[in-house]
């Protein structure tokens with residue numbers, strides 16, 4: 001290695017929320033830590049890049065939400081959160097609908113104004129869907145029709161889901177959609193959690209505060225110096241892909257991924273909302289994110305005459321792409337379990353986070369997981 005390093009108690013691979021929260025606790029407990037990150041910057045997928053004075057969520061829109069007061073209090077020690085409330089809008093062939101499905105959506109779809117009318121309408125459509133079916137739903141389309149009826153399915157679910165998965169809903173398994181919550185109140189708040197918001201000043205502020213005083217090495221891939229790194233550390237906390245750790249010996253785990261097309265526009269306010277989903281099949285992207293709306297409200301939106309948008313395209317994963325969403329189907333779960341069996345036999349190596357556990361975690365559960373590992377290792381009580 002080009003640098004000389006002293007030995008440490010913990011070598012932490014990866015500077016996402018898992019690695020950063022673990023490192024914070026270890027340092028507080030007086031442990032010597034070294035955190036390495038293969039990207040040129042810290043933060044993992046919550047990293048934000050400043051473009052035209054706007055924090056751009058480089059790896060996809062990230063909205064913090066939790067009902068766990070301990071996690072909420074924990075992050076609020078480091079950075080204040082704003083009052084952002086996720087209330088996406090769906091654009092279907094130029095017509096707009098509020099999400100999640102609630103009284104505003106039902107009014108926009110059918111012109112009805114009372115919960116009773118909405119329930120009747122949906123029940124009627126569900127009944128028709130059930131009549132057409134002789135047995136249990138055997139694909140996502142049948143499942144969705146039974147849960148919400150044809151209008152909501154055709155307008156707000158079908159095209160979006162087909163773009164996400166790159167396959168017709170009639171060929172997708174029913175289990176992908178187990179529930180489709182319907183709200184018979186006028187409430188566009190996407191999440192049901194008690195706490196929600198975006199760190200004021202962006203997620204980098206949170207990561208920098210967590211990692212203050214901790215030795216970090218960016219642009220450093222663990223696998224390029226694996227043996228040297230391992231010889232330095234008593235314990236390894238690894239948050240990278242588990243299959244890579246074992247040289248893909250059983251095969252590669254699959255992911256779904258997203259391609260972002262970023263554009264700076266010479267207008268202060270492009271779509272009036274942070275998140276707009278495009279739910280018809282013809283528009284090739286699934287969403288447009290307008291980043292300034294995560295942190296600017298009211299007149300502040302117009303104080304910056306420019307805006308930054310990201311169009312999101314769902315694409316098939318191949319080598320070299322960012323692994324975003326694990327595909328937890330039977331085949332990949334079986335493969336993961338083979339790697340997990342090896343991981344369970346390791347001494348002084350701990351696997352944590354979305355890539356090492358091959359599991360989709362939101363940010364708050366990732367923090368909880370990192371805290372539980374710190375407890376398991378006796379770092380916090």
Ligand SMILES: Cc1cc2nc3c(=O)[nH]c(=O)nc-3n(C[C@H](O)[C@H](O)[C@H](O)COP(=O)(O)OP(=O)(O)OC[C@H]3O[C@@H](n4cnc5c(N)ncnc54)[C@H](O)[C@@H]3O)c2cc1C
Nearest residue numbers: 014016017018038044045060062063222240353354362363
């Ligand atoms: C598109 C998208 C949108 C999301 N939106 C939300 C949201 O709105 N709300 C929410 O709560 N959660 C959201 N999440 C989930 C959130 O991103 C995760 O909970 C969080 O990033 C998990 O942190 P982590 O530390 O496990 O992984 P990561 O953030 O991925 O960190 C892992 C780090 O390890 C590094 N690494 C990997 N291999 C090596 C190596 N060999 N050497 C050195 N470093 C390495 C990587 O570069 C990376 O920085 C979203 C996820 C995605 C994919």
